[in-house]
Amino acid sequence: MSIVVTGATGSLGRLVIDELLATVPAEQIAAVVRSKEKATDLAARGVELRTADYNEPETLAGAFRAGDRVLLISGSEVGRRVSQHTAVIEAAKEAGVAQLAYTGVLGGPDADFALAAEHKVTERVILDSGLPYTFLRNGWYTENYTEHLAPVLEHSAVVASAGEGRIASAARADYAAAAAAALTGEGHLGKAYELSGDVAWSFTEYAAELSRQTGRTIAYNNVPAEVHLGILTGAGVPQPFAEILVDVDAAVVRGLLAGTTGDLARLTGRPTTPLADSVAAALATTATAVTVATTPTAADA
Template sequence: MSIVVTGATGALGRLVVDKLLATVPADGIAAVVRDEAKAAPLAARGVEIRVADYDRPESLKGAFRAGDRVLLVSGSEVGRRVPQHTAVIDAAKEAGVAQLAYTGILGGPDADFELAAEHKVTERLILDSGLPHTFLRNGWYTENYTANLGPVLEHGAVVANAGDGRVASASRADYAAAAVAVLTGEGHIGAAYELSGDIAWSLAEYAAEIAKAAGRDIEYRNVPAAAHQEILVGAGVPEPFAAILVDVDAAIERGLLAGTSGDLARLIGRPTTPLAETVAAAVAATGA
């Protein structure tokens, strides 16, 4: 039996493997990756590398073994995730894995925004498969925002159509720690965890944290949805994805990403990482 992490060279999967290596012997960890060369650092640390691709179901037949505990990190290609996830679920069922943990989205079946649609379908597929499962309904990563600090610092503004809505984000490392707790612990089969930060913040508060860290004025500029869509497309964001981001902001305004259930802090055994800490580190990394 191994603990298996799919998408193990991605931003979240890599952090999960790093945290697993701190608690589990390397020979008990397997990384499912598309590109074996990218996984060379993991192999050097003793992690078993299993090469497979969500888009090639036949490649997944050897990705899992009976009794494995598997983390299915959701695919990043919006619009293609249902067939990709279906291939993983089918392979996991055929192998007879002991647990399939899935990184979905905060709110699960109650999330009504477009980005949640494929996650909801995936949860239903997992339920229908009969696999022993755990749903990790991840809220927003603070890094979803701080990864795009360049334009904010350049123009002195956080631009969105989220109104006064609040976001209970946490760091990506927090979510990785929760996944490790579920994969290495007991009593999680059949559970659905609503994972989010301890404190929900507004985008005006986010802009204020950037201003504090950068030592310059940063405003929050709330704009109509159509104007935000136009700004994003003008900045090079593909139109379909820009529409999804605008729709997410509308969901934030409706309060759908503000939930603070406490599940994340309970799983990781500590408070979630404060917004100010992640923002300060990200601003410092830009050299601003």
């Protein structure tokens, strides 16, 4: 039996592997990857690599073994995820895995925004498969915002169409720790966890925290949805994805991402990462990137 993480070279997958390695022998962990070349660091740590691709169902036949505990990390290709996830679910059922944990979205069947649609269908496919399941309904990653600070700092403004709606986000590492706990602990089969940060914040508060930590005035510009859409597409965001982002802000207005259930902290056994800590980490990374980009090299001299 192995604990198997799909999408293991992605941002969340790598963090889950890190969490697992802290408590589980490396030889009991397997990473499903599309390219072994991108996972040489995982192999160097003793993690077994299994090559498969969500888009090529035939490759998934050897990805799982009887008795495995599997984490299905949702795909990133919006519009293709149901078929991709279904291929993984069918392969897992054929192999006879002992657990299929799935990273869905906060609210599960009650989430009515566009980005939730494929997650809801995937949960239904898992239920219909009869597999022992654990639903990890992830709320928003704080990094969804803090990883894109460059334009915010350039224009001294946070732009959104979320009004004073609140977001109970948590750091990606918090969600990774919860996934590892669900895969290694007992009593998680047949459970659906609504995972979110301990404290919900508004964009006004987010802008205030950025202002506090940078010593600059960062404003929150709340704009109408159609204006927000135009700003995103004008910045090069593809129209379909821009529409999804604006729709998410509408969900924020309706309070759908504000729930603070406590499930995430209970699963991990620790408080979730405060917004201020995530902002500080992002600003440090941004400052480092700017320094590296602007430091003269020998060739410049």
